[in-house]
Amino acid sequence: MSYETSINESIKIWAFFDPSTPLGVNIFPIAMNWRRRLIKFHKLIFTSSKKIGEVKILNLVCASETANFELEYNTQNQLWKLKRIMPQN
């Protein structure tokens, strides 16, 4: 089985903005609507941030029941992208 599938699509995400979230970011994605399917997240596995010029981009890896999803959040225009899907280990 492949260890990742690149997606790179814009998507809609439901997220909490909560300053007490662990792992250093104050966003916690709850669910997403992708290809007319609702996928719920139950855990934030990893976050990192980078800057492209002055724009801060967050990378979040979220776990659902069946797979892990890497999301990208642009803090300037507040848009989300689904970067890749990774199988559970």
Place this chain on the structure above:
Amino acid sequence: MPKRIILHVDLNSFFATAEQQTNPSLRGKPVGILKAIGRTCVIAASVEAKKYGVKTGMAAFEAKKLCSAIILLPADFDKYADITYRFINICKTYSPTCEVFSLDECFIDISETEKFFNGALACAFEIKDRLKSEIGDFMTCSIGISHNRLLAKLASSQIKPDGLFTITEDNALEILDQSDLLDVCGLGFGLYTHLVGLGIDNFPKLRLCSLYFLNKHFGSYWSLHLYNVSRGIDNSPVMPLAEIPDAKSVSRTYTTHRLLTKKEEILKLMRNLCEETANKARQMNLCGRYVGLALRSSQKSYWGHRTLKTYIDDGKRLFDLCCQISQSWPIDHVRFCGVTLGMLTKNQYLPIPLLPSDKRQLDLMSTIDRINKRFGDYTIFPAQLLGMDIVRPEVNGYFGDRKFRLNFLRNN
């Protein structure tokens, strides 16, 4: 000197673990990190890959030969830098005397502060816990505790991954004697071969050498160093973030993954590295008046330098000088290029330009810098670099310019 307590914290297989943290399906599997897509050099390997003998610096095909199941991934330096930044933030809460030794290693002198944290062991366990809760549950580190830097680093290398080891005055010599000379001293291969040539291939033998004997073979600096190292003595202080000395030079090097044969391509790479070097110097508020250039093909290597009367910090002038330096070199195929800007000084000491043309050039450069700072590097770049993949030798960037790397950590 009162007895010190120093921790050496070392993230285990840093780049590979970072990828395994991000993608849980890679956990427990042999993973190798390549410098970039299409690059052939393994710059890091996971614990699992190391078991097959895969090592840093190995070519991708060699790694494949040793371990056919290895998963090779391109490096993501933004991610690693972000983790490093958070790692340092954890470490520096235990003492202001916290030295960032590399992207994944840090010395903390907790002599004065350990009492606030219930002792060194409690500090170490807390760091391990916080790594998992604040960075990710797969992150592990090995921590060494001792009374000096040399032994703290040796201690952290004893158990990998996720180790914790203390070296005291009682077990120091015993541990040293079990260790490899090359693992401990940080002496470099040259000195090591010299030692082996003299029949000295372990610590007990090194300890038997008199200072006089060592001095005769290695000079005054290294003889004392060797003498002390073999006895587990190291009085060097842990250098806190705020007191890192200024950089002496900035350089960028790049090894191409295919032979460059067209003159135009070679010049493009050269310009690219000049821009990177000058950029980095400007970000550090430095300018220099020594220019060095190295080019290598598979058979020959060329090296030249110029020392100028005035300081420079722009890529175009750096490039023009490199062209002058390499004018007489019969460059037809190139594998490696390196550009250095040295004899650095703070650019605030520079005189204000008098000529209108110089003033215009300066304005142009600072405008470009501001645009690139706002919209991302290389939003505006020299037309000469059109039509090529711009090279960003970041590994060098982080590991090479300590001062820059640390500034980056301080400012972020």
